[in-house]
Every structure is written in structure tokens, then in C-alpha cells.
Amino acid sequence: MPPLHAPDPEPLWREEVPIFEADERYVSRRQLTKFLTLTSLGMFIGNLWIAFRSWLHRAPSYPVCSVAQLDELPLGGVKIFQYPTRNDDCILVHRSDDEYVAYSQKCTHLSCAVYYERETDRLACPCHRGFFSARDGSVLQGPPPRPLPRVTLKRRGPELIALGIQPGKEA
């Protein structure tokens, strides 16, 4: 049986490094097909990798840790704590007799620290006058695009413990 392709008299490097200007710009059908196939393959593998990663990080786990003692905060009092890591400042607010809420202290606009305004019962960002509701963290006014992430709290005996963080959904 004869070979399908006659052996190429020119070595491959000669094809890759041509002396003629026109040959350098020439793209053969095989080269284009190879480029398209490899690029598509790369995109496909990249997508698989992204899907795999998002599957891996489907449910981020948060540590369970103590935040404050119940008698530590007076009514309307505020405590800054770090959760889930030491670099994430959160703000705990004692709103009413039996109601404690905690949010990430990072404003969702440009990450300035928000503070609690007791008179109006809202969290204020001083940088660009953004305001969040202290009740559920939703944006009341200003440039922040999302509500503040809320820290899930649970009462266990005399102390409050943090269970996780619920990211604020885009309005």
C-alpha cells in the first residue's frame, strides 16, 4: 500500500522559519485548523476547571466561634469583632432587648468601615454617605451596590456565637 503522504523534502523548521516574506504570512488550512482545535480544547479545559473549582467551593465552610457575651453589650451598644478571619472586621449591634445583629463592617461600595447610627437605627459609611438598614443590612441610600453581608448569629447560653456569613444579594 502506498504511503498516504509523500515524504516532505523540506524540513519542518524550513516551513516555520521561511526566508520569503510572503511565506511567513501564509497560513495553511492545516495550521488554522490546528490553531482552532487547540484553542477550543484550551477553552474547554479552562471551562471544566472553572466548573470543578466552583463545585469544590460550592459551600464555603465558616468557623463557629464565640463573638460576645450577652451582658457585655448595653442596649444600642456595638462591638467590633473579627470573623471569619482576623482580617475581616464585623460589627455586632444590640438593637433591641432581644435582638442582636452582625454585619461585615466593609461597605460594599469601596470597603470603608461602616459604623452604627443609633438615632436612625442604620449603618452609615462616612466615605460616600452610604447607608444600610440595621434591620437586614439592605441599602437605604448612597452608592453601595449590595447589602452588607450578614453574620449568622446564634445564642448559646450566655454567649453569642457566629455560624457563618450570608452574602448580600444584588438588589
Add this chain to the structure above:
Amino acid sequence: MFGCEFYIDPSRCIGCQSCYQACEECETHRGHSMINFDFLDREQTVATAAYVCWHCDDPTCAEVCPADAIKQGEDGIVRSALKPRCIACSNCVLACPFGIPKMMVSEQMMMKCDMCYDRTSVGKRPMCATVCPSQALAYVTPEVIGRRREKPTNVFYFGGQRVTTRVHMMVPSGADSISLDVADYIWEEAYATPSRA
């Protein structure tokens, strides 16, 4: 001026260096002349020779370039090194059998005659050929050069290497090629010192 070819006749060169100056005036490489100007043997003669690039059909300079920087156009003109690619290694300078490429140290790249590509591509003559008073460098049609006594050839032998070029050399009628072998010019002790016997 389309249909013209470049002819070099060193026997006509009068050493005025007009070509050298004219080449330097070219806008594409102002200040750098691409003419190779030689005094043949200064002790013995006032003879001079001016050369442009011969634009080989199979350019040795491009063959040896490790950076893929020297390209030949569809018209057979071998261009200067591509600035983004040239690594100033001087391989082409050493490899060219005619000694044409010039390493421009200030530019960190090789530059050579590109037969005034900007002019010849729009039908003008190269700068050097326009100024040469004795037409030792001539850019004319084959009919015009056919009236001369010398005949053009574009076949060169350098030892075992056969080189055909785009530019023609005028040789005495009867010769159909030019043959040079470096081995013929190698200094040998036996010839250099007279025999004492």
C-alpha cells in the same frame, strides 16, 4: 523605470564616492551609507570599487540568521534586518560571501542595501545609480546594458558555493561567471619567505 536591472561595473568606478554620499541622504536610513566602497590595493593603484547588495536568490545572510530577522521580498530584494527581531549577532556579516551586511552598533542591528526599496517599488532608480557619473552603478534595462562591451553575469562561485544574484556584475565578454576561492588567497609561509636554498 520598471523592467530595469542593476548592473555593477567596477572597471568604470572613478572613486568619486557620489554613491556613498547619495545613499547616506536616503530618508529611510539617513546618515548611514549602505554602499560598500573599496580601495582595491592602495599601494599599487588608485582603482576603487563600489558595491551594493547583490540580492542573492538564496540569500546566505538570511540562511544563517538565528533570529529569523532577514527576509526576502517577492521581488527578490533582501531587506535589512527587522528591527524587533535582530539580535545584532553579526552572523550575517560573517556569512555573506560578498561582505555586504553592516552591523550598525549604534542601532544594535544589521543594515544593508535594500536597493532603495522605497524608490524602486514606485518606479524610481536607486539613489546610487542616479548619481553615479560613470554609470559603474547602473539601473537600466537589459537592452541598454547590452550595448556595452562587457557582458553581465549573475553567477558567482565561492569555492564550492554557487550563488546566483539579482544584481549583475559586468565581466569581460567570454566569461560567463565569476569564480573566487578563499583558499587561493590564504597566506602561506612557503610563498611568503623566499627560499634560502
